[in-house]
Amino acid sequence: MTDNAPPSPPPIDRIQENLLARSERRLLTWICARLPAWVSPDMMTFLGMAGAVMVFAGYVLSNLGEDWLWLAIAGYAVQWLGDSTDGSLARFRKIERPRYGYFLDHSCDGLATTLVLAGIGLSPYVQMEVALIALAGYLLLSIHAFLRVRVLSEMKLSYLNAGPTELRFLLIAFTLAMMAFGASGEGWFGPVSGFDLFTGICGTVMIVLFTQATWSTARRLAAEEPSRNGEWRARH
Template identity: 65%
Template sequence: MTDQRQITPGSLSRIQQNYLASGERKLLNWLCARLPDWVTPDMLTSLGLFGAAMTFVGYVASNFGSAWLLLAIAGYGVQWFGDSLDGSIARFRHIERPSYGYFIDHSCDGLTTLLILAGMGLSPFVTMDVAMIALAGYLLLSIHAYLSARVLGELKLSYLAAGPTELRFVLIGLTIMMMLLGSENGLFGSVSGFDLFVGGVGGVLMILFVLQTLSTGRRLAKMDVRPDRPAPFIADGPR
């Protein structure tokens, strides 16, 4: 039998070591103190999804003109506002619902990423297969984060000193470059520089997944060893 510690969403240790974390936290606290009482966490979660839908529409509509990419950029801002403030306002007002919030928030994160990357794949700038590589990398790293939350009680929110906010800035910068450079074939022929960038990000996420899995696996192996018996070889889960 492995150690069956009871780890709940409310007991998770949030690990956030990205560059903008400190300044962003101050801004979020400032906003929380000024939001009217009728603004609820669920409303903010819905607003975040609406922002992701704006980004999706902006990328798809860019087939008719690059000016539509402004809608995608605005969507990133709306999505940040809703996604960053829903949990923050709940903690600020002491109205947390840890299990519900954890489930809904991370479910919406997955849907948000699908909307953004599918929108890119339907735009004239990034091919769908490359966008799906990036989506696969994101989902793999998300799986690692959720598994670590279950077995270690740690929810890792940043990697390589970057988190969701830094990633949004990168994607906004990428979208601005789309507006400036257009969708014509460039130095790489039929494979655009945007394909290489988005695919490269997906590759980095997959490598991070492998490295983090190895690191966490070694850590868990040491935690599970007991002095009265050798470490079990079977790795098909707790029994």
């Protein structure tokens, strides 16, 4: 009898070296053990998306008053809970759907990141052009991570000992700074807003990390798959 089932994808080695990884893993295990049976991984994924919408709304509404930034901060907490728990819950219950989960989770991650940075760009604190540099940097690193899964069966989840959770803490601190210093940031760096400068630097660092990681991975692959051009010339 011929088995027509699609082949199972190769196991993915998750490379997670961020500072909070161990503590976060213990917390997620504790949460997963206590979630009611009717809560599914898909529900947590969409809870994470709801959190991203809250972040977006908080930043946009901050044009009406800085107190709306508390909505963005609450959104980061909701987004962490949903985004960090969906895959953890599936693995805890041993009900993983590797291809479906991978596709849905990372599709939602891309949309959530776009919402967050678009919201920052639509706030009175950061220019949209600068926010788009940060968005480009984050998405380039995401693309690199997805390509590593294809060519190396490795999912790199952290850079410079920081992952999504550390980034959320950084963004929460950034949002608190918005509330503390106001929208203009005048007097920090002359005509350039401190918020714009910080956001632009973060985006530039991510683009540099993408470039370095691409070069490193390409060299590794080149060593594992040496050029066969000499063989072709010998045959012709």
